[in-house]
Amino acid sequence: MDPAALSTVLLDVIRPLAQARRPGSVDGVTVADLPLDRPKSRDHGDWASNAALKLAGRVGANPRELAAEIAAALADIAGIASVEVAGPGFINIRLDAAAAGMLAKTIVDAGDRYGTADTRTDEVVNLEFVSANPTGPIHIGGTRWAAVGDALARILQSQGAQVTREYYFNDHGAQIDRFARSLVAAHDGLPAPEDGYGGAYIADIARRVELAYPGDLDALEPAAKQEVFREVGVGLMFGEIKQSLREFGVEFDVYFHENNLHASGAVDRAIARLRELGHIFEADGATWLRSTEFGDDKDRVLIKSDGDAAYFSGDLAYYLDKRERGFNRCIIMLGADHHGYVRRMMAMCAAFGDEPGLNLQILIGQLVNLVKDGQPVRMSKRAGTVVTLEDLVEVVGKDAARYALTxxxxxxxxxxxxxxxxxxxxxxxxxxxxxxxxxxxxxARHAADTGVDRSVFDPATLTHDTEALLLGALQEFPRVVAFAAEVREPHRIARYLEELAGLYHRWYDNCRVIPLGDDAIEPVHHTRLWLNDATGQVLRNGLALLGVSAPERM
Known part of the structure; x- marks a missing residue:
């Protein structure tokens, strides 16, 4: 009996009890209102419910008395071994071995669908992550977002959400000019500008620009020469970034160019929309958003007094563009240095009439440090001052890198x-x-060689303590995935998998799938193969959500 089935049984038991005390008191209550929890100690049973505590006021009953009535009714249900009332009205439920063991077949039959749900089909999600400036390789912080962002996308999709992975391509602004000047300096054999970019990759890109340009670069006027290095160099650098991400197992659905916001008039349209809503004012020759009305610590300049657009104006245009493309959940992943940016972004969301935290969610990631031989790793062969995605993957491999980062x-x-x-x-x-x-x-391979297969399934034979613990963990997988989607935290999948692996190894040490020596093959051996294969399926499903492979041999 899985949690969903048990919740349904619980509600079916409660309805007539509540009707007898106060007719209509539980109308509208659904199984979603009666969650089941795993007791911290298995001595307290397989599942615990606080349904009596939640519903006692509605039905006009003492919580413990209501819990006792529910427990008595549940005790008569097939598959339930015992029910106890604890504390002020908690209900502890223990399943019999056959009912608990049925889960193994349920998982095997479901295959890669086990753990999926359709609870988020109304969510159309734009998930923006990495979005590193195209002025150098992806550093280790961006690599963390690549792993976490892609895992989050997979988790949300597993729960029915429509997810678009989006990369915001910062090809507008001063950092691109500094990148272009750095390339020109490398071409001319000069040191990088004081505010420019260093590292061997700059010389690599400069040489590739030289090869790509059909004419004589040195015959160009300085401004034209810099523009060639800017346009071609940014394209080459971004091509490298895309390739690095692809090799890391991360593919984006949309690459959105920041420059398009300014070239297309999207910034002007966003400001015009906010002006219609009454949130724009003019002062000191500049155009401002009255963001303090929505929780910001100060109002924000959108168009400066010299007529140039402030950086924040691009954020307005980009958010509005996402909403107009039909996304009702915009999730943005930002580095720790953007923490102070959250308040103004949420104020912007509210100014457009949306709900901060719902239509716009911002996740802040903290720093990543690499350690080797007990000492920090600070240098990259290629980037000079930072560790890159390629550096990490080269040393530990894609799977280990993705898993460690998530x-x-x-x-x-x-x-x-x-x-x-x-x-x-x-x-x-x-x-x-x-x-x-x-x-x-x-x-499974050794079982096949000895004649143990899945032709027999007798869940009542799964009576060993380690089998109860393993089945209990397997049963938790859908709830763990659902919660990881709810709180946007892929690391919960990884920690669950480590716990499940430990329980499997303990079960393996105590319960044989293949009989010893000349002992006869019994139903328990066939049934344990189902449990073995179910565990493998859940491990495989969980690793897939993290973008990590599940090898069949090691």
Whole structure:
């Protein structure tokens, strides 16, 4: 009996009890209002419910008395072994082995659909992440967002959301000019400008611009020469960024060019919309958004007194463009240095008449530090002063990099131990989880060789303590995925997988799928193969949500 089925049974039991006390008191109550929780100790049962505490006031009953009535009715339901009332009215439910064990077949039959849901089909999500400036390779902070953002997209899609992965291409502004001047300096054999970009990649890009340009670059006027290096150099750099992300397993649906906002008149349209709504004013020769009315600490300049657009004006235009494209959830992932930007963005959202935190969500990621031999890794062979995506993948591999970057909450600083990730031991978390998956396949291969198959399924035979614990964890997977989608936290999947892997390894040490020696094959061996394969399926489904492979042999 899975949680959804048990919640339905619980509601079916409660309705007549409530009707007898106060007719109509639970009308409108659904299974979503009666969540089940896993007790911290399995001694308290398989599931716990606070339904009596939640509904006692509505039905006019003492919570503990209502809980006792619910418990008595549940005790007569097939598949429920026992029900106890605890504390002020909590209900602890224990399933019998057959009812609990049915989950193994449910998972195998569902395959890669296990853990998916259709609860977010009304969400049309624009997920903007990475969005590194095209002035250099993706550094380790951007790499963290690539891993976390792609995992979040997969998780949201698994719950029915329509997700568009979007990369905001910053090709407008002073940083692009500094990049172009740096390329010109490299071409001319000069040091990088004081405010420019260094690193071997600048010389690489400059040489590629020289090869790509059909004429004599040095015959051009300085302004024209710089424009060639800007246009061609940015294109080459962005091509490298795309390729790096593709090799990391991250594909974007949309690459949105910041420059288009200014060239298309989108900035003027956004300001005009806010002016119609009464939120624009003029002062000191500039155009302002009255953002303090929506919680900002000060009003924001949109058009400066010299007529140039302020950077924030592009944010207005970009947000409005997303909403006009039909997205009702705009999620933006930003680095720690953008923390002070959140308030003005939320004020902008409210000024357009939207709901901050719903139509616009901003996730802030903290810093990533690489450690090797106990010391920080600070230098990149190519970028000079930062560690890049390619550096990390070259050292530990794509799977280890993606897993390490997603297994911790993005809003906390992260230290990645390179030595640890290179080990093929159980203290390496990605190896630990992948090895558990490979072990399930190894068990299945040996089972096939000895005649143990899935032709028999008798869930009542799954009575060992480690089987109850393993089934309990498997049952939690859909809830973990749903919660990870709700709170936008992919690391919850990784931590769950590590717990599941540990429970599987413990089960493997205690319960045999293949009989010893000449012992006969019994129903329990066939049934344990179902449980083995179900565990492999959940490990595989979870790793897929993180964009990490599930090897069958290691």
């Amino acid at each position: 297994r911790s909450s993005a809003d906390s600083n992260l230290d990645i131990d390179i030595d640890l990730l290179q080990r093929r031991t159980n203290d390496n978390p990605v190896f630990y989880v992948q090895y558990a998956h490979a072990r399930t396949h190894n068990v």
